[in-house]
Amino acid sequence: MIRDLTLPLHKPAALPLRAGDLVTLSGVLYTARDAAHKRLINLLREGKPLPFPLKDQVIYYVGPSPAPAGLPIGSAGPTTSYRMDSYTPELLSLGLGGMIGKGRRSPEVIEAMRRYGAVYFGATGGAAALLARSVLSCEVIAFPDLGPEAVRRLTVERFPAIVLIDSMGNNLYEIGPAACTRRAER
Amino acid sequence: MRELPVTDVQAAVRGLFLQINRRVSPDIEAAMRRALERETSPAARYVLTQLTDNYAAAAETGLPLCQDTGMAVCFLTVGQDVHFTGGSLTQAVEQGVRDAYIEGCFRKSIVSDPLFDRVNTGDNTPAVIHLSLVPGESVRILAMAKGFGSENMSRVFMLPPAAGEEGVLDAVVTAVREAGPNPCPPVIVGVGIGGDFETAPLMAKRATARPIGVHHPDARYAALEEKALERINRSMIGAAGIGGLTTALWVSAEYAPTHIAGMPVAVCICCHASRHAETVL
Numbered sequence: 001m002i003r004d005l006t007l008p009l010h011k012p013a014a015l016p017l018r019a020g021d022l023v024t025l026s027g028v029l030y031t032a033r034d035a036a037h038k039r040l041i042n043l044l045r046e047g048k049p050l051p052f053p054l055k056d057q058v059i060y061y062v063g064p065s066p067a068p069a070g071l072p073i074g075s076a077g078p079t080t081s082y083r084m085d086s087y088t089p090e091l092l093s094l095g096l097g098g099m100i101g102k103g104r105r106s107p108e109v110i111e112a113m114r115r116y117g118a119v120y121f122g123a124t125g126g127a128a129a130l131l132a133r134s135v136l137s138c139e140v141i142a143f144p145d146l147g148p149e150a151v152r153r154l155t156v157e158r159f160p161a162i163v164l165i166d167s168m169g170n171n172l173y174e175i176g177p178a179a180c181t182r183r184a185e186r
Numbered sequence: 187m188r189e190l191p192v193t194d195v196q197a198a199v200r201g202l203f204l205q206i207n208r209r210v211s212p213d214i215e216a217a218m219r220r221a222l223e224r225e226t227s228p229a230a231r232y233v234l235t236q237l238t239d240n241y242a243a244a245a246e247t248g249l250p251l252c253q254d255t256g257m258a259v260c261f262l263t264v265g266q267d268v269h270f271t272g273g274s275l276t277q278a279v280e281q282g283v284r285d286a287y288i289e290g291c292f293r294k295s296i297v298s299d300p301l302f303d304r305v306n307t308g309d310n311t312p313a314v315i316h317l318s319l320v321p322g323e324s325v326r327i328l329a330m331a332k333g334f335g336s337e338n339m340s341r342v343f344m345l346p347p348a349a350g351e352e353g354v355l356d357a358v359v360t361a362v363r364e365a366g367p368n369p370c371p372p373v374i375v376g377v378g379i380g381g382d383f384e385t386a387p388l389m390a391k392r393a394t395a396r397p398i399g400v401h402h403p404d405a406r407y408a409a410l411e412e413k414a415l416e417r418i419n420r421s422m423i424g425a426a427g428i429g430g431l432t433t434a435l436w437v438s439a440e441y442a443p444t445h446i447a448g449m450p451v452a453v454c455i456c457c458h459a460s461r462h463a464e465t466v467l
């Protein structure tokens with residue numbers, strides 16, 4: 001079964017999600033990867049406003065390829081998330097509702113997700129041309145000098161994702177392979 | 187002596203990179219479809235379905251298969267009776283890469299300085315060029331676009347000779363296990379055994395371009411490839427690392443003579459978006 005979720009991700013929708021749930025996401029999300037995270041944290045340090053609201057919003061770790069004429073975005077699959085781990089707990093403490101990426105997260109990130117009720121979604125790495133089809137519009141809203149790493153506001157429709165780590169800290173990277181191993185041994 | 191204008195090399199390199207970033211080779215596509223057919227986990231099937239649908243999406247839109255269109259790597263095997271004319275061979279390769287990445291709307295992912303500036307060069311150059319000289323008058327170009335999600339998970343182990351076959355298998359399985367979901371499994375694993383500190387990884391990288399289904403001609407190394415593949419897939423890391431039957435599509439090993447005191451083992455991990463193609467001029 002696939003659950004259709006709407007963004008921003010308000011708590012009543014976020015909290016019941018469980019690791020392993022297959023979902024689609026529709027609505028608005030924001031992109032940010034390595035360099036953009038560094039700048040967001042610098043803005044916070046300087047007491048300046050962020051270019052987008054954090055409350056219940058979802059950040060997608062992606063650096064899309066350039067959009068060819070006639071398409072809103074180029075290929076747009078996830079990048080590996082651990083490089084954002086050192087910045088994520090602070091963003092979660094300010095209300096960030098979820099992240100989309102691929103790969104493991106640090107214990108600190110998972111702890112902050114539990115404390116603030118956030119969800120970590122996985123998008124399929126390498127399904128980038130397909131994922132681009134779920135993007136209806138794309139607008140650079142901050143740090144245009146960062147090129148592919150600029151912050152973009154995306155409107156997505158039925159963007160396919162999987163709950164990797166839920167707000168209770170259940171982790172599909174542990175549960176999934178273990179379940180398959182048990183099935184194989186039976 | 188054969189004269190070969192460097193513009194021919196430039197055009198070939200451009201064509202190869204335009205092709206590989208949009209289309210995987212048929213052996214990989216077939217292996218991915220087999221992985222989907224035999225998969226039983228619904229979540230892994232969700233992922234593998236997207237990955238096989240992605241081939242059509244890239245073909246229909248002209249978009250690259252993955253937004254990380256990688257670092258451009260070229261293995262040039264040059265016949266020693268070839269005389270390149272009309273300019274610099276290296277610059278011709280660079281220009282071919284530049285042309286492809288700009289024309290193809292591919293992402294430019296190269297920074298000029300790794301540590302301090304990290305400023306994007308804007309055209310995905312420089313490329314990584316490996317040159318070898320052989321007898322004859324042809325030029326073979328193997329182009330690879332290497333994404334760094336998987337490159338970051340590749341490893342070199344300087345094993346003692348006593349580590350033996352078990353040591354090699356252990357190194358391979360450890361690299362894949364510890365990489366877990368990060369390199370976008372199902373992966374293709376290249377293993378370079380022997381040589382020295384820099385040739386082992388070169389062999390490993392080259393090995394990732396061997397077609398799926400083609401074993402090493404030496405039966406002992408072919409058996410090693412089988413065993414490694416079997417052990418990797420027993421880990422049940424699965425597609426995207428969320429649990430499943432196919433963690434690796436294939437393992438290719440290469441070996442070279444080495445020193446009496448050592449057994450370097452390099453494990454090059456390549457994601458399912460293993461983009462490579464070869465042409466002969």
Ligand code: SF4
Pocket residue numbers: 077078079125126127252253254255332333334335336368369370457458459
């Ligand atoms: S590891 Fe490969 S498939 Fe995954 S994001 Fe990088 S280039 Fe794409």
